[in-house]
Amino acid sequence: MTTQTAVRQAVTVSASRERAFEVFTREFNRWWPRSHKIGPAALAEAVIEGREGGRWYERDVDGSECEWGRVLVWEPPARLVLAWQISGEWAYDADLHTEVEVSFVAEAPERTRVELEHRGLDAFGEKMDDMRRSFDSPGGWTGILKDFAAAV
Amino acid sequence: MQTYQQRALQALGDPTRREIFERLTAGPLAVGELAGELPISRPAVSQHLKVLKEVGLVFDRPSGTRRVYQVDPAAVAALREYFDAFWSNALASFRAAAEEPEQPSGPRRET
Numbered sequence: 001m002t003t004q005t006a007v008r009q010a011v012t013v014s015a016s017r018e019r020a021f022e023v024f025t026r027e028f029n030r031w032w033p034r035s036h037k038i039g040p041a042a043l044a045e046a047v048i049e050g051r052e053g054g055r056w057y058e059r060d061v062d063g064s065e066c067e068w069g070r071v072l073v074w075e076p077p078a079r080l081v082l083a084w085q086i087s088g089e090w091a092y093d094a095d096l097h098t099e100v101e102v103s104f105v106a107e108a109p110e111r112t113r114v115e116l117e118h119r120g121l122d123a124f125g126e127k128m129d130d131m132r133r134s135f136d137s138p139g140g141w142t143g144i145l146k147d148f149a150a151a152v
Numbered sequence: 153m154q155t156y157q158q159r160a161l162q163a164l165g166d167p168t169r170r171e172i173f174e175r176l177t178a179g180p181l182a183v184g185e186l187a188g189e190l191p192i193s194r195p196a197v198s199q200h201l202k203v204l205k206e207v208g209l210v211f212d213r214p215s216g217t218r219r220v221y222q223v224d225p226a227a228v229a230a231l232r233e234y235f236d237a238f239w240s241n242a243l244a245s246f247r248a249a250a251e252e253p254e255q256p257s258g259p260r261r262e263t
Contacts, residue, residue, distance in 0.1 A: 005177070007235040011243040013250040023250040031249035033242060112250075116243060118235055122174055 006119035013112055017104045020112040021077035024102060025050055038066040038092065048082070050074065056082050067092040072099065079103050084118065098123050163207040168192060169200045173223065176210055180222035 013020050023031065028048045037043040041060035049055045054071040069092075073081035082100045085093055098120040105113040164170045172186060183201065187194040201221055204210045212221045 005232075007232045007239060009236065009239040009243055011247045013247045015250045019254070020250050024246060027249065031242075031245045033245055036242075114243065114246070116239055118239060121232060121235060122170070122177070 005122040006117055007121065008115065008117045010113060010115045012107065013114060014110055015112055016110055017106040017112045018077045020114055021080070021104050024048075024104075024114070025076070025080060038068070038086065039064050048080075050076070073101075077104055096123055163203050163209060166200070166203075168196075169204060172197065172200050173204060173209060176221055176223045180215070180220040182215075182218045182220050184218075186221075 015023070025048045029046045032046040034043050037046070037058050037060070039058060039060040039062075041062040041064060043058055044061045045059045047055070047057055047059065049071060052071055052074040054074065056068045056071060057065055058068065059065050067085070069083035069085040071080070072083050073079060080102045082102075084098045084100050085096050098118065101117045101119070103115045105115065107113050164173060168190070171190065175181060175186065175189065183194060183197050186201075187197045190197065201210065201212070205212065205221075208224055210221050211224055212219050214220075
C-alpha cells in the first residue's frame with residue numbers, strides 16, 4: 001500500500017551533502033517555484049524552519065503567512081521529513097497528512113544524490129482533480145521545467 | 153487519457169468511495185466483506201463499487217462462489233503521475249540552485 005500511494009524522485013547535484021542540505025532547507029526560498037503557494041498575495045518568502053517541529057510556511061508580500069505543514073524530522077545533513085498538509089485547493093488543512101522525506105547521500109565530496117519520497121498520497125484523493133488542473137495550466141510545471149532545462 | 157484520469161480522481165472525491173478504495177489497496181475483497189467493515193449497507197457498497205469500476209479504478213472477478221473486487225494497478229499509477237511531475241520539476245529547480253556559487257560575487261564553479 002505504501003508503495004502504491006507514494007512517489008519517488010531523485011536528483012544528483014554537483015555540491016557537497018552539507019551544501020545540498022543547506023540549499024534545500026535554509027535557502028528553500030531560492031528554488032521553490034514561485035507559482036506554488038497558498039495565499040492570494042504574491043509570494044514573498046517560502047520558509048522551512050531548521051528544527052524538529054519547526055514550521056514550513058509561506059510569507060506573502062502583504063505580510064500574511066500561510067502554513068504548509070511541519071518539520072517532522074531534522075537530521076542535517078542526512079535527512080529531512082516534512083508533513084505536507086496542503087489540500088488540493090492549495091489551502092492548509094490540519095486534517096490532511098502526507099509526508100515528504102528527503103535524503104542526502106554523498107556520492108563524492110562534491111556530488112550528492114538527493115532522494116525524495118512523497119507518501120500517503122491517497123489522502124489527496126478528494127481534491128486531486130483540482131490540483132492536477134492547476135499544474136497542467138499554462139505557466140504550470142511544464143513551462144517551468146523547460147525554463148530550468150534551458151538554464152542548467 | 154486526461155479525461156480518464158480526471159474521472160478517476162472525481163470518483164475518489166466521495167469519502168466513502170475513498171474508504172472502499174483504500175481498503176481494496178490492501179487486497180481483493182468481496183462486497184459482503186466490505187459491507188461488514190463499513191457503516192453502510194451492502195447495496196450502498198455495491199453502488200460505490202460500480203462507480204469505481206466504471207472509472208477503471210477497480211475491477212471484479214469471480215473467486216470460487218463469490219465475486220471479489222480489486223484495485224487496478226494502472227489506475228493507481230495514474231494517480232501518482234502528477235506528483236511525479238510536481239517533484240521532478242521542483243528538484244530540477246533545486247539542483248540549479250544547489251549548483252550555483254554560494255556567493256553571487258564568488259568564482260563560478262564549473263562542472
